[in-house]
Amino acid sequence: MAFTLPDLPYSHDALEADGMSRETLEFHHDKHHNAYVTKLNELVAGSEWDGKPLEDIVKGTYQKGAVAQNGIFNNASQHWNHAQFWEMMGPNPGAMPPELESAIKDSFGSVEDFKKKFTETGVGQFGSGWVWLVRTPEGGLEITKTENGVNPLCFGQTALLGCDVWEHSYYIDFRNARPKYLENFLDKLVNWDNVAARL
DSSP states (O other), rough: OOOOOOOSSSOOOTTTTOOOOHHHIIIIIIIIIIIHHHHHHHTTTTHHHTTTTTHHHHHHHHHHOOGGGGTHHHHHHHHHHHHHHHBBBBBBBOOOHHHHHHHHHHHHHHHHHHHHHHHHHHHSOSSSSEEEEOOTTTSSSEEEEEEEEGGGGGGGGGGEEEEEEEEGTTTOOOOTHHHHHHHIIIIBBBOOOHHHHOO
């Protein structure tokens, strides 16, 4: 069964007042994400991964060596990453649920310290990639960064929050100011209820 581009869980202009423009979502979701889905379907057809669940493809191709998988890993992982990313944002995101706030304070000292470290980690990702808040297999919370399309699935971690730091995700709205993009993401765009549900 072919993979499909998921609909955004909000309209293309729903995040404009909070710093993510309709134009960004039209390019990022409708073009970039759709291209990953289209290419993934093309590459898995007739392969050993044909008909497998997306998470199995991501983990399996990463373990076998992403380069050897003829682009299947890159397109599968980026499809998965973006599907999570759209759900992790929302208009009028509201306050952080108490259980999530408590877990973040236990791990990072304060919400402010968490946001600072998340932003610094995202800024520190050289070139394209992602910054994540993950739950480790041992149950702790960590902030990590990954290059290109690599994601927490590859390391047995649970993605609680992820932010795309490829330039196409922020250049229309923030030009080359990745720190401002990340700060805005944390302060105005994160759907904290979604993050808490992943906890």
